[in-house]
Amino acid sequence: MVVADMFSVWSVTKAAGVSSYLLLFVSVIMGTIGYSQLVSAKHRGRLIFYHQWTGWFGFLFGLLHGIVLLIDTYEPFSIIDLLVPFFSPYKSAGTGLGIIALYMYVAVMVTSDWMKLFGRKVWRIVHYLPFAAYILALLHGLLAGSDSSRTAVKMMYAVTGLLFLVVIAVRMGWGKQANNKEQGHAYTTGRR
Numbered sequence: 001m002v003v004a005d006m007f008s009v010w011s012v013t014k015a016a017g018v019s020s021y022l023l024l025f026v027s028v029i030m031g032t033i034g035y036s037q038l039v040s041a042k043h044r045g046r047l048i049f050y051h052q053w054t055g056w057f058g059f060l061f062g063l064l065h066g067i068v069l070l071i072d073t074y075e076p077f078s079i080i081d082l083l084v085p086f087f088s089p090y091k092s093a094g095t096g097l098g099i100i101a102l103y104m105y106v107a108v109m110v111t112s113d114w115m116k117l118f119g120r121k122v123w124r125i126v127h128y129l130p131f132a133a134y135i136l137a138l139l140h141g142l143l144a145g146s147d148s149s150r151t152a153v154k155m156m157y158a159v160t161g162l163l164f165l166v167v168i169a170v171r172m173g174w175g176k177q178a179n180n181k182e183q184g185h186a187y188t189t190g191r192r
Contacts, residue, residue, distance in 0.1 A: 020137075024062070027054040030047050104129040108130055
């Protein structure tokens with residue numbers, strides 16, 4: 001591969017897309033673990049810091065992924081193609097899912113940065129969107145990614161998708177155990 005190929009519009013778009021996906025994956029995993037009882041308070045602050053950092057950089061790489069497509073001459077995208085889900089003629093379903101995922105992340109970023117304005121209750125509700133957004137981003141990569149037929153890329157999506165499911169299952173199981181212990185304790189002491 002020559003240097004010019006490494007910095008072609010399509011290469012930058014692909015690199016930004018994969019970088020965005022991986023950073024958002026890490027952000028969702030760290031947020032899921034960091035806001036749970038799975039880690040001690042001592043480590044929670046560091047996890048939340050990395051969760052926020054990877055979330056912002058994942059979002060920025062996602063923007064770059066789309067913006068660079070505006071100057072692509074091989075598979076040109078218009079601003080409407082990038083803003084309106086399912087409008088683009090290029091792999092419409094996959095592209096549309098990616099746009100929706102980006103909008104979900106915008107909602108999370110806005111409510112996180114302006115939590116005082118929106119309130120903690122709204123922030124908490126909106127903060128469930130990254131779970132769906134991650135799945136949409138995964139599907140976007142599989143359906144619209146030009147390298148999604150390559151074995152290494154398939155493995156990346158399989159491993160990250162599986163880890164996502166494991167972390168969610170552990171978090172849900174841990175939450176049920178904590179609730180059962182609290183209910184059992186309240187029941188035996190006569191308090192509810």
